[in-house]
Amino acid sequence: MEYQTAVDQFYKKLGRKKIMALATSLNDHVMVRNVSVIIHEEKILFKTDKNFRKTQQLIENPQVAICYWGVQIEGIAVNHGLVVEQPNTDFQELYQKYWEKSYNAYPHKNSEILIEIVPKLVEIWDQDEEDKGFQLLIDFEQEKAKIEKYD
Numbered sequence: 001m002e003y004q005t006a007v008d009q010f011y012k013k014l015g016r017k018k019i020m021a022l023a024t025s026l027n028d029h030v031m032v033r034n035v036s037v038i039i040h041e042e043k044i045l046f047k048t049d050k051n052f053r054k055t056q057q058l059i060e061n062p063q064v065a066i067c068y069w070g071v072q073i074e075g076i077a078v079n080h081g082l083v084v085e086q087p088n089t090d091f092q093e094l095y096q097k098y099w100e101k102s103y104n105a106y107p108h109k110n111s112e113i114l115i116e117i118v119p120k121l122v123e124i125w126d127q128d129e130e131d132k133g134f135q136l137l138i139d140f141e142q143e144k145a146k147i148e149k150y151d
Contacts, residue, residue, distance in 0.1 A: 016040070066117055119138075
């Protein structure tokens with residue numbers, strides 16, 4: 001499969017918002033928790049409190065994995081700083097639109113930071129029209145994609 005076609009398919013499958021399971025690790029201590037994600041302009045974004053344990057793990061070891069229903073992403077977490085200090089308000093507006101309850105419940109303006117997950121490797125488990133399983137593997141670093149059939 002052509003790389004850009006695979007990337008387009010990947011972002012289409014993710015949609016605009018998801019609750020995704022985020023895995024972080026530090027000193028052989030692994031944690032997984034759900035985060036409310038916004039997918040915007042081919043960026044995977046969420047906000048979190050800068051004082052949480054997961055945030056400390058992200059800062060000290062930015063290698064993470066995040067997944068949703070057959071889509072696993074291995075990547076790097078990038079801290080963009082306080083949400084309220086972002087140059088544009090796209091994320092805040094989308095977060096309020098899609099996660100209104102969370103937006104209103106956690107307005108910690110002095111501690112909420114914007115995290116972006118930059119994909120390195122994506123693995124999508126899916127089925128074709130004949131219900132035969134396959135994996136779509138996308139290597140973002142080498143800009144390659146391939147399909148592997150699963151019997």
